[in-house]
Amino acid sequence: MAATTTTRQAPVLPPPSGRAGFGGTLRSEFTKIRSVRSTYWTLLVLLAISIGIGAAICAGTAANWNQTSAADRATFDATQVSIAGLFYLGQLVIVVLGALVITSEYSTGMIRTSLTAMPRRVTVYAAKALVFAVIALAVTLVAAFIAFFLGQALLASTHENVTLSEPNVLRAVIGSALYVTLCGLFAFAAGAIFRHTAATITAIIGLLFVIPILIHLLPSSWYDDIVRWMPDSAGMAITATMAPQNSHLFSPWGQFSVFAVYTAILLIVGGILFRKRDA
Amino acid sequence: MIEVRGLSKRYGEKLAVNNLSFDVAPGKVTGFLGPNGAGTTTTMRLILGLDFPNAGTVTIDGKRYASMAYPMRELGALLDAKAVHGGRSAYNHLLCLAQTNNLPKRRVGEVLELVGLTEVARKRTKGFSLGMSQRLGIAATLLGDPKILMFDEPVNGLDPEGILWIRNFMKTLAAEGRTVFVSSHLMSEMENTADHLIVIGRGQLLADCTMDEFIARSSGQTVRVATPQPDLLVKAVAEAGGSAVNGADGTLIVSGLVAAQVGDLAFEHGVRLHELTVVRASLEAAFMELTADSVEYRGAESEQGQQPAPAQFGQTQSGQAQPPSPEQLVAQGQPGSEGGI
Numbered sequence: 001m002a003a004t005t006t007t008r009q010a011p012v013l014p015p016p017s018g019r020a021g022f023g024g025t026l027r028s029e030f031t032k033i034r035s036v037r038s039t040y041w042t043l044l045v046l047l048a049i050s051i052g053i054g055a056a057i058c059a060g061t062a063a064n065w066n067q068t069s070a071a072d073r074a075t076f077d078a079t080q081v082s083i084a085g086l087f088y089l090g091q092l093v094i095v096v097l098g099a100l101v102i103t104s105e106y107s108t109g110m111i112r113t114s115l116t117a118m119p120r121r122v123t124v125y126a127a128k129a130l131v132f133a134v135i136a137l138a139v140t141l142v143a144a145f146i147a148f149f150l151g152q153a154l155l156a157s158t159h160e161n162v163t164l165s166e167p168n169v170l171r172a173v174i175g176s177a178l179y180v181t182l183c184g185l186f187a188f189a190a191g192a193i194f195r196h197t198a199a200t201i202t203a204i205i206g207l208l209f210v211i212p213i214l215i216h217l218l219p220s221s222w223y224d225d226i227v228r229w230m231p232d233s234a235g236m237a238i239t240a241t242m243a244p245q246n247s248h249l250f251s252p253w254g255q256f257s258v259f260a261v262y263t264a265i266l267l268i269v270g271g272i273l274f275r276k277r278d279a
Numbered sequence: 280m281i282e283v284r285g286l287s288k289r290y291g292e293k294l295a296v297n298n299l300s301f302d303v304a305p306g307k308v309t310g311f312l313g314p315n316g317a318g319t320t321t322t323m324r325l326i327l328g329l330d331f332p333n334a335g336t337v338t339i340d341g342k343r344y345a346s347m348a349y350p351m352r353e354l355g356a357l358l359d360a361k362a363v364h365g366g367r368s369a370y371n372h373l374l375c376l377a378q379t380n381n382l383p384k385r386r387v388g389e390v391l392e393l394v395g396l397t398e399v400a401r402k403r404t405k406g407f408s409l410g411m412s413q414r415l416g417i418a419a420t421l422l423g424d425p426k427i428l429m430f431d432e433p434v435n436g437l438d439p440e441g442i443l444w445i446r447n448f449m450k451t452l453a454a455e456g457r458t459v460f461v462s463s464h465l466m467s468e469m470e471n472t473a474d475h476l477i478v479i480g481r482g483q484l485l486a487d488c489t490m491d492e493f494i495a496r497s498s499g500q501t502v503r504v505a506t507p508q509p510d511l512l513v514k515a516v517a518e519a520g521g522s523a524v525n526g527a528d529g530t531l532i533v534s535g536l537v538a539a540q541v542g543d544l545a546f547e548h549g550v551r552l553h554e555l556t557v558v559r560a561s562l563e564a565a566f567m568e569l570t571a572d573s574v575e576y577r578g579a580e581s582e583q584g585q586q587p588a589p590a591q592f593g594q595t596q597s598g599q600a601q602p603p604s605p606e607q608l609v610a611q612g613q614p615g616s617e618g619g620i
Contacts, residue, residue, distance in 0.1 A: 013386065013424050019348040020380045028378035035371035036364060109362030112329055113419065116356050118379035119328045119345035278330040 025118055025127040033101060033131055042097040043139050046090050050140075053085025054147035058154040065158045078160045079172045079241045082151020086143050087176040087235045091183040091208060094136055098184035099200040101132045102191040115279050125274045129188055129267065136184045140177035148173045168241035168252075175238030175252065179259070183208065186231070186263045192270030208232050224248040234259035280305055281326060281427065281460060286335035288321055288482075295321040297482040298335070303460045305426070308453045310473030310490070311462040314570050318482035319462040320358065323431050327356055339427065351380040355420025356429040360412040365405030369396055369415050372404060377422050390418040410441040417448065427458040434468055446472050466563035480570045494565050502533040502541045505554035515548045516541070530554065 033039050058081060061068075068076075105111035118124050152161040164170045183204075191200045212232050215223055227233055228249050237255035249255050281303035288296040296318040303309045313319045324330040326337045328345045337344070339353055347353045363372055373387045391397045394414040399407070404415060413433060420428055430449070434442045449472050453459045463469050469476070469490075476493050478486040486493060494500075504523075506512050509531055516523045521535035533541050538557045545552050560568075 013352070013382065016349050016352055018381075020350065024381045025379050028375045031371060031375040031378060032364075032367070035368065035375070036366040038366065104364060108364045109359055110364045112324075112358060112362045113376065114379075115329055116327050116358070117351055117376040117419075117422075119347075119350055121345075124379075276331075278324075 020118065020120075022123055022127060025120075025123050026131060028118070029124075029127045029131040033135060036104070038100055038104070039097065039135075042093055042100070043135075046086075046093040046097075046139060047143050047146075049093060050083075050086035050090045050143035051147050051150060053089055054082050054151050055085075055154060057084055058082055058151040062155055062157050073160075075242065076160055077240060077242050078152065078155050078158075078162050079148065079169050080239045082148050082155070083144055083173060083176045083239055086140065086147055087179055087239050090140065090143065090180050091232075091235065092205065094140070094180050094184035095187040095204045095208070096201055097136070098132060098187035099191040099197055099204070101128060102188055103195060103197040103200055106195040107197060111279050121275045122271065125192065125271050129185065132188055133181060133185055136181045137177060140180045141174070144173045144177040162241070166241070171252065172239045172241050175256065176235070179235045179238050179256065182234070182256075182259055182263050186259075186266060189263065189266035189270035192274045193266075228255065229258065231259045231262055280340055280458065281429075282336075282338045282341070283322070283326070284336050284338075286322065286325055286337060287333050288318075288325055288330060289333050290321075295482050296325065296332070299479065299482065299484055300335075301477050301484060301487050303427075303458055303477070304475065305458040306453065306456050307474040308449055308459040308461060308472050309475040309477060310469040311460060311477050311479075312464075312466070312469060312566060313462075313479040313485075315464065316481075317479050317570075319479065320431055321482075322479070323356065323358055323429060323460075323462065326429065327354075327358075329358075349380045349423060351376070351382065351423030351425060353423070353425055354427040354429060355423060355425040356431075357413075357416040357420050357433065358429075358431040360409065360416040363404050363412070363415065366403055368401050368403055369407075369418075370400040372415065373419055373422060376419055380423055382422055386422055390421045393421060394418040409436045410438060413437060413441065413445070417445075425457070427460065428452055430459075430461045432462055432464065434463065434465060442468065466561070466566050470562040478566065478569060485569050490562070494559050494562055496565070500534075500537075500560050501558045502536065502538045503554065503556040503558050504531045504533055504541060504545075504552060505529070506531065506545070506550055506552050508550045511548055512545060512550045515544045515550065519544055532558070 061076075061081060105114060114124060115121060148164075152163070155161040162169050164173065187200060187204045190204055191197075194200045194203065208231060212230055215226055215230065218226065225248070233249055234256045237249050237252045240252065250258065283299055283301050283303075286296050286299040287294070299318070299322060311319050311322070321330065325332050326339075326344065328337075328343070339347070344350060344354060367375075369391065370387060373390065374384065377384070377387055388397070388400075391400050394417055396411065396414055396418060399411065404412065407415065417430075417433075420430075428449075430445075433445050433449075437445065446468070449459050449461060453474075461472070473490055475489055476486060477484070478493070488496075503526060504512065505528075509525075509529075512531060513523045516533055516536060519536060519540065521533055521540075523531045523533045526532040536544075538555055542552065542555055544550075545555075
């Protein structure tokens, strides 16, 4: 690095027209997310878990089908089983990416550089959320369909395997991707509130994993009243192709809407705090 | 032009910036000085809208920074060179900043070239030395070819080559007609680069004037005298209320009197002079003197005590510096004077 670079001046910029807005910030956020390794790692792990766990469960089920009771066979949901890896474990992974998209800006200090370049904070927040959501949805859709087709192929010997044209199947497969994407956005919003990676991930995993386990310990009448308001119930409901065993849940889309509303509220709170607080 | 008006910012109990008003005029290097914790960084954060003030406004040519059509074309700021995602390459870091303001992609290559980082453009910034990070940060400020540049402690922790590079860079930028607003704790550095000074202590304005005026007003100014009759002169100086000590090479260092007074005294007492030189205080000495009351962390002293209001000078309504009047300068040297500042 020579010390003689000061005399050179770069060519002048084209004259400005219009105003820096959402489009440029979207491109910027896409550059950010595609230019760090954590994005690729988390999405690879997501794909591996979704496809791998789904395949393992399906292969295991097929191998033990002869010993499976008639009652269990009657309630066997081939669609849900094949995508269980995605909606049950994949949500854990997407939560990490959703949180990192915003908390890494705080842990590295990049947020101050970002907001200096683009001081319109609502624009930055919305662009960040949208870029993450689109990428998360694209990858989870790929994961869902691969897991589904692979799972059905592995279940062929049971003759329980289904196709996308059967009732509720397409809704369940796409719904699993939507649910996992929503989990990621939920974590993103929490990240904007906590501004700390570990705190955010701990809180979200507590909410999506630990609390659902704990409420099973409640008296069943309490549990029945509460379960439909739990965020993770959306995942179970939207991926089921049969009538739910738990009659206290809303319809699949109704249950999904409960979580969607929670996420929307959290995104708005996160956005307000992102706008109002000192960076 | 950056216009700061009545700016106050409180962090919990601590008033970091207290009713601060000043202008940063275009086309020159304005140094922003203050002891640690004086509020220089906070003021810069408030200018950029990173933090929100409790009172007061900051505008740039009359507009809020966040309302600018293309903020990066108006103002480039480097507050913390390490405020980057270390996993991202230098190129991608600059690209994601440039895209927010619809700046052309080629601009990224141009500024990398300008700061001499082309060879490491594809390297992740995690491995960058402080000097390289500093260059990367400066590259980012130049992306939008802005009229105003703002740097917080740009030479902190740099090696001499890096310091020289930044110093020349700032001078070049100002020579191109840009406004350069730069903070530093290194007084000697400011002395070499700044034309104008804004000095704050405990979040309040202490001085807003030219570099020359700032040093001239310091009561640390002395007069060096060479004479074959030192005893006579020492006596005369003492009678006139000044003091004289032995300097190097048999000279006398007179303080408390200005050069003209020393010369007159010598004439009246028939003392022959071989040399009569004004020794200007260094910026450092002037700064220490001015901020003596407002140093934030000083041993075990209580911070809660009421501070005397810091003296101000060089302020007119417009915030522009006014030239020192001869009376003021003379007054500093007179016996019994409290000193100008």
